[in-house]
Amino acid sequence: MNLLTRGMLVVAAVLVSVPAFAQFDITGKWASRSSQDAQERGPGPDPVDYLGLPLNDEGRARALSYNYSMLSLPDGQCGYHTPFYIVLGPFGLHIWNEFDPVSAKLVAWKIGAWVDRDVTTIWMDGRPHPSPNAPRTYAGFTTGRWEGNTLITTTTHMKATQIRRNGAPVSDQATMTMYVFRHGDLLTIRAVMDDPVYFSEPLVRSRVWAMDPNGTLNMGNGVASPCEPIAELPIADTADVVPHYLPGQNPFVKELTERHNIPVEAVLGGAETMYPEYRKKLKDYVPPAICKRYCGCGGLGVPCIEDGTGVPK
Amino acid sequence: MKSAIPLLLLSLLVTAAAGAQGRATQAPVSTARADAPIDLTGYWVSVVTQDWRWRMVTPAKGDYASIPITLEAKKAGDNWDPARDEAAGEQCKSYGAPALMAVPTRLRISWQDASTLKVETDAGTQTRLFYFGDKRPQRGAPTWQGDSVAQWERPRAARGAAAKGGSLKVVTSRLRPGYLRKNGVPYGTDAVLTEYWDVSADPNGDQWITLTSTVQDDRYLREPWVTALNFKKERDGAKWDPTPCSAR
Numbered sequence: 389m390n391l392l393t394r395g396m397l398v399v400a401a402v403l404v405s406v407p408a409f410a411q412f413d414i415t416g417k418w419a420s421r422s423s424q425d426a427q428e429r430g431p432g433p434d435p436v437d438y439l440g441l442p443l444n445d446e447g448r449a450r451a452l453s454y455n456y457s458m459l460s461l462p463d464g465q466c467g468y469h470t471p472f473y474i475v476l477g478p479f480g481l482h483i484w485n486e487f488d489p490v491s492a493k494l495v496a497w498k499i500g501a502w503v504d505r506d507v508t509t510i511w512m513d514g515r516p517h518p519s520p521n522a523p524r525t526y527a528g529f530t531t532g533r534w535e536g537n538t539l540i541t542t543t544t545h546m547k548a549t550q551i552r553r554n555g556a557p558v559s560d561q562a563t564m565t566m567y568v569f570r571h572g573d574l575l576t577i578r579a580v581m582d583d584p585v586y587f588s589e590p591l592v593r594s595r596v597w598a599m600d601p602n603g604t605l606n607m608g609n610g611v612a613s614p615c616e617p618i619a620e621l622p623i624a625d626t627a628d629v630v631p632h633y634l635p636g637q638n639p640f641v642k643e644l645t646e647r648h649n650i651p652v653e654a655v656l657g658g659a660e661t662m663y664p665e666y667r668k669k670l671k672d673y674v675p676p677a678i679c680k681r682y683c684g685c686g687g688l689g690v691p692c693i694e695d696g697t698g699v700p701k
Numbered sequence: 702m703k704s705a706i707p708l709l710l711l712s713l714l715v716t717a718a719a720g721a722q723g724r725a726t727q728a729p730v731s732t733a734r735a736d737a738p739i740d741l742t743g744y745w746v747s748v749v750t751q752d753w754r755w756r757m758v759t760p761a762k763g764d765y766a767s768i769p770i771t772l773e774a775k776k777a778g779d780n781w782d783p784a785r786d787e788a789a790g791e792q793c794k795s796y797g798a799p800a801l802m803a804v805p806t807r808l809r810i811s812w813q814d815a816s817t818l819k820v821e822t823d824a825g826t827q828t829r830l831f832y833f834g835d836k837r838p839q840r841g842a843p844t845w846q847g848d849s850v851a852q853w854e855r856p857r858a859a860r861g862a863a864a865k866g867g868s869l870k871v872v873t874s875r876l877r878p879g880y881l882r883k884n885g886v887p888y889g890t891d892a893v894l895t896e897y898w899d900v901s902a903d904p905n906g907d908q909w910i911t912l913t914s915t916v917q918d919d920r921y922l923r924e925p926w927v928t929a930l931n932f933k934k935e936r937d938g939a940k941w942d943p944t945p946c947s948a949r
Binding site: 411412421422423424425426427439440441442535536537538540542563565567569571574576578580582590591592593594595596598648650654661662663664665666667670673675676677678679680682683684 | 746747748749750751752753754757758759760761762763764765766767768769770805806807823824854855856864865866867868870884897899901903904905907909911913915925926927928929930931933940942
C-alpha cells in the first residue's frame with residue numbers, strides 16, 4: 389500500500405468515524421464547584437430545617453421524630469446516603485468507565501464513593517432493573533441512557549434513609565433520575581428524587597463540578613468508610629430503646645425561627661414553600677440585624693464567623 | 702486490484718464532498734430562532750429547593766455564606782444600607798443579571814425577533830435580551846442586565862443524522878454594579894456572567910430548565926461563583942405576577 393493510499397484511508401476513516409450517538413466523556417476527576425447551600429453541605433443543616441423540602445404530613449412527622457442519637461445505633465453507624473447525596477454532599481467526583489473486554493462496548497460508568505456514600509454504578513448495557521421485591525441497598529440500582537447531549541440515569545432499590553442530614557426522610561419506594569450535562573470543563577447534574585411515601589412532589593436539586601485532572605480537591609476519600617459498629621450509646625445497649633422524639637416533643641422546632649426570624653410554617657417545609665408566591669406569606673419577615681453564625685469565610689483574609697457570637701475568628 | 706483502492710477512496714471522498722455541497726445549496730436561510738435545537742419559550746417558574754434561606758427571604762447583614770467573596774467585598778457588604786439604596790433610586794441593585802435568575806420568579810421567554818431571545822422576570826419586572834449572530838446591543842452606559850451575546854451549542858451527531866438536543870450559551874458583560882445577594886454582596890462593572898441553559902423532561906412529563914451560571918469578578922470574588930438553578934415549565938401565564946424591585 390503506497391503513501392497516497394494510506395493517506396486516503398486515514399481521511400476515509402475520519403469521515404466514517406463520527407460517533408453513533410451524541411455523547412461526551414464524563415470520566416475523570418471533578419472538583420466540587422457549586423457555591424450553594426454551604427451550611428447544609430459543610431457543617432450541616434440545623435436540626436429542624438426542612439426549608440425547600442416537599443415533605444407531606446407523613447414525611448414531616450417522620451422527620452420530627454428524628455433524634456441524632458439514632459446515628460449511634462448499630463444500623464445507624466452503618467448507614468450511608470443514597471446516590472442523591474451526590475448533589476447534596478460537599479465532595480468532588482471521581483468517575484471511570486468499564487468496558488466489555490470482548491466487545492469493547494461500554495458496560496458501566498462508576499462514580500466513586502465518599503466516606504458516607506457507596507460507589508454509584510450506572511449500567512449502560514441495557515440490563516433491566518431488578519424485581520420490585522428485590523432487596524434494597526444504599527447505592528440502589530442505576531441504569532443510564534443518552535438523550536441528545538444529556539446522560540439520563542434512573543435509580544431504584546435504594547434503602548430508606550435521609551434526604552437531608554437532619555433526619556428528613558426518604559423511603560425505600562423512592563426513585564431517582566439524574567440529568568448530566570457537560571459544558572467544557574463544567575459538569576452539571578440535576579437530580580430528581582420522587583418519593584410517593586414522604587413527598588407531595590419530586591425534590592429537584594442541581595450541582596456543578598469543574599474538571600480537576602489532578603484530583604487535588606476534596607474527593608471524599610474515594611471509598612466508603614468500612615462499617616465496624618460498636619457500642620457508642622449506653623442507653624442503646626438495651627435492645628428495646630430507640631432514640632426518638634414523640635409527636636410534639638421535638639425541642640428544636642423553633643430554633644430556626646429564633647435564629648433567623650423565619651416562620652415555623654416555612655421551617656417545616658412542604659411543596660408550597662418552594663414557589664415564588666410563598667413569599668407573600670412572608671411579607672412580615674424582618675431579617676436579623678446581623679449574621680452571627682456560618683456567615684461565610686476563608687481566603688484572602690475574610691474572617692470566619694461561625695460560633696454564634698458574631699465575632700470573626 | 703491494488704491500483705483500484707485509491708480510485709475507490711477518491712470516488713468516496715468526491716461523492717461525500719458533492720453531497721455536502723448539495724445540502725449546503727439547498728439549505729434555507731438560517732436564523733437563531735429557526736435553528737434553535739431546544740425550545741426555551743413559554744412560562745417557567747423558579748423552584749427554590751436550594752439556598753432557600755438566602756433567596757426566599759433577605760438574609761442578615763454580613764451573611765456571605767456560599768459566596769467566595771474577597772475582603773473588599775466583605776467591607777462593602779458590611780456597609781449595606783437598603784435605606785440608602787432606596788433614597789438613591791437603586792432598589793434594583795439585586796436584580797442585575799448575575800443575581801436575577803436566583804431571585805424567586807417566573808420567567809416569560811419569547812423571541813423578540815429572529816435573532817433576539819427575550820427573557821422577562823415578574824420579580825422586579827426585568828427584561829434580558831440575548832443577541833445571536835452578528836446582532837449586538839446598542840452600546841450605552843452599563844445596565845442592570847448588561848449586554849448578552851448568545852449562541853447555540855450542539856452535540857456531534859451520528860453520520861447522516863441530525864443532531865438531537867443542544868444548549869444555549871450566553872455571555873453577559875457591561876453590567877451596572879449591583880448585588881449578588883439582596884444583603885449587599887457586591888459585583889462590579891467588570892463582572893462577567895457566563896450561562897448554559899439546558900432543557901430536560903422528567904419521567905412525569907415536567908419540563909425543566911437547568912441553568913449553570915458562572916460569575917467572574919476579580920475585584921469582589923476570589924474565585925468564580927458557580928451555581929445551578931432549576932425552573933419548571935408552566936402551562937400558561939396564569940401565575941405571572943409582575944412586582945417592582947425591592948431593596949429589602
